[in-house]
Amino acid sequence: MSDAAPAPRRVRVHHLRQAKERGEPITMLTAYDAVTAGIFDEAGIDVLLVGDSIGNTMLGYSGTIPVTVEEMIPAVRAVSGAVRRALVVADLPFGSYEASPEQCLATSVRMFKEGGAHAVKLEGGAHLAEHVALLTRSGIPVVGHVGFTPQSENLLGGKRVQGRDDEAAERLVGDALAVAQAGAVAVVLEMVPAAVAVRVSEVLEVPTIGIGAGSDVDGQVLVWTDMAGMTSWSPRFARRFAELGAELRGAAQAYAQAVRGRTFPAAEHSFE
Numbered sequence: 001m002s003d004a005a006p007a008p009r010r011v012r013v014h015h016l017r018q019a020k021e022r023g024e025p026i027t028m029l030t031a032y033d034a035v036t037a038g039i040f041d042e043a044g045i046d047v048l049l050v051g052d053s054i055g056n057t058m059l060g061y062s063g064t065i066p067v068t069v070e071e072m073i074p075a076v077r078a079v080s081g082a083v084r085r086a087l088v089v090a091d092l093p094f095g096s097y098e099a100s101p102e103q104c105l106a107t108s109v110r111m112f113k114e115g116g117a118h119a120v121k122l123e124g125g126a127h128l129a130e131h132v133a134l135l136t137r138s139g140i141p142v143v144g145h146v147g148f149t150p151q152s153e154n155l156l157g158g159k160r161v162q163g164r165d166d167e168a169a170e171r172l173v174g175d176a177l178a179v180a181q182a183g184a185v186a187v188v189l190e191m192v193p194a195a196v197a198v199r200v201s202e203v204l205e206v207p208t209i210g211i212g213a214g215s216d217v218d219g220q221v222l223v224w225t226d227m228a229g230m231t232s233w234s235p236r237f238a239r240r241f242a243e244l245g246a247e248l249r250g251a252a253q254a255y256a257q258a259v260r261g262r263t264f265p266a267a268e269h270s271f272e
């Protein structure tokens with residue numbers, strides 16, 4: 001018992017604000033299952049987001065719109081059960097929170113009780129301030145998400161950079177401020193001009209987490225399959241830190257060749 005590795009200190013929501021004050025960038029990746037969550041946790045990633053990007057990455061949908069709470073919860077449970085240190089944030093999927101603060105609270109409570117989440121994330125600005133405030137009063141930390149919000153892709157006219165002209169930039173700053181003032185513990189900024197992301201980061205006391213928002217924000221998030229080069233296409237704002245897709249294909253090919261050549265299984269994989 002005494003030689004077991006000591007449990008790492010858990011990342012808590014107040015650590016996010018501390019990291020911003022110290023100027024230490026916050027690291028965040030998506031995760032959708034226990035295997036990858038355990039690996040990212042061991043790697044020291046601070047925050048794991050069970051994103052509704054599970055729709056396009058794991059479930060084979062064309063985007064995030066079809067994703068349901070029923071599909072999210074098993075993934076949230078798998079990730080929260082696999083981490084020792086990381087903070088686990090559950091995305092609220094499209095249609096599960098917008099209608100009212102009460103609907104938002106009911107869905108978030110499920111993410112906590114059934115999924116074991118530590119925080120939830122929702123897309124939107126000032127119009128969701130009451131939602132954020134009710135969750136916060138109820139003890140549920142909220143991460144905001146402004147700029148390009150994929151759940152409203154149809155209204156925004158596609159996957160486009162948001163906050164380009166002065167008026168849109170002002171609106172974006174106002175939206176980020178509104179969710180922060182309502183109690184959000186961090187705000188994701190997706191696909192916004194780097195200069196606008198800097199302004200938001202200066203105005204907010206809570207950290208900004210960028211994705212396609214430049215380097216002068218308080219943290220970064222990427223979809224893990226983009227970060228690891230699992231698929232042939234990845235968005236312009238993502239760097240491929242590995243080519244895991246090619247690596248995995250190679251492993252599958254080597255396995256198939258060994259089976260066909262009867263070199264696997266060998267004696268050590270067989271029983272007397």
Ligand SMILES: Nc1nc(=O)c2c([nH]1)NC[C@@H]1CN(c3ccc(C(=O)N[C@@H](CCC(=O)O)C(=O)O)cc3)CN21
Pocket residue numbers: 052053056057064150158159160161222223225226234235236237
């Ligand atoms: N794999 C994946 N990566 C993501 O970053 C991601 C998801 N899925 N799903 C949820 C949202 C949707 N996001 C996306 C998805 C695609 C583009 C995209 O197609 N970008 C184009 C530029 C489009 C344009 O400028 O018109 C690109 O080439 O990067 C951007 C953001 C970000 N999130």
Ligand SMILES: CC(C)C(=O)C(=O)O
Pocket residue numbers: 030049050051052053054091188190211221222223
């Ligand atoms: C892109 C990130 C921020 C996200 O919301 C997701 O992965 O669903």
Ligand SMILES: [Mg+2]
Pocket residue numbers: 051052053064091
């Ligand atoms: Mg999302």
